[in-house]
Amino acid sequence: MIACGLEMMYQQGRKEGVESRGSNMETYKDILETSGYFKGLLPGSIEYKRLMEFAEEYYRKSSLALRTSETTSAPVSRIDKILAMPHSADNFKQHKVPPSDDDSLLYGGESELNDALQVRQKEIDQYNAQLRKESKEPEGSGPSLSSANAFVEKVSSFEGAEVPKNRKLGEGEVDLDVDRFIKGMESVMKRYVPESRDGDTESEEQASSSDMEFDESDNEGDIMAPDGDNEDGEDGFSQSYSAALNRELKSTFVGRSFFYDGD
Structure with missing residues (x-):
């Protein structure tokens, strides 16, 4: 399995080295076309091919092509040198193979994982229970809030919603302070009725008398x-x-x- 993987890496590196040289040549050709080297000649014509061969020869001899080729083919070249060296199976018998890594954690950690998951589940259950309790009994709730909730949740009939049963008033009684109610109404009416001017007062008195x-x-x-x-x-x-x-x-x-x- 390891030898197969190394062979795949070797062939992939060799392919990338060839493709990199081709891609660099394509980039060099694009630069020549944008700079006007081909003088507007049609691709495939005799003059176009002559100029292209001259440009490729110049590129292969340039220092840029040499540096690019050395960089991309260096790993493949080192592997080729290693494979070309003489070797024998007897040379590897003197080296001891290190022991395999301990893989007991793959089999003995199941119980520990389950214990940790159970502890976490208990924490989540406690948090959800506390959240539900707070939502049902909000902070600062009192008799008025419970009475309002009972009134809202009460399904009203054709006679209307009923008064909560836990009220202390007698049957048919209404707790209403008449004096405070009248004073409140007067204060509200004074806010919305503008004060009349002298001329308006006189005209109103004349109109009423007439x-x-x-x-x-x-x-x-x-x-x-x-x-x-x-x-x-x-x-x-x-x-x-x-x-x-x-x-x-x-x-x-x-x-x-x-x-x-x-x-």
Whole structure:
């Protein structure tokens, strides 16, 4: 097996040496073409071949080709010299073969490996158990959090989600501080209602007073209208219907847009 491997390495080195010389020649040819050495001649023509032969001869005699050949073929050359030396099997009998390496670790380490794996598995199980415990009972959790979790996890029926059973309130009782609730609502409303200016306040007061006067005039018109209609001899049903309609419309924007008799 070892001899076969050495033979493969030897042949591979010889092949690489030949290919390296060929690759170097290809690189040299590319340089000649880019520098205009072939003067635009077609590859394969007589003049092209003549110039190529002259360039190859020059390259083989150059110092670069010699150094490249020596470097790539040095390992193969040394092997050739070793193989060419005279040898005999008797020369190797005087040398003792060293003992084989101890390979007991390949067979005796199975139990140790299993023990180490079991210890590691226990560590992983403990870590996972601690992680699950922390996820179920977060730090800082209290009655409010457990109550919220119970409310969220509760499957609601058509009547809605039920109140958790562990609350201390009686049945039907609601713990609501009315005074605090009203004060909170007032504080919220004050935030969103802008303060009115003096001019706006006066205009609002005038508008409210005019509305009150207009409502009073509407009421008077509603009261007087039936009397006037009775004096004129109009039908009683139409009078009562008109009065009822006026009463329904007097508090609306549509009713305020009408003009009544006597306005």
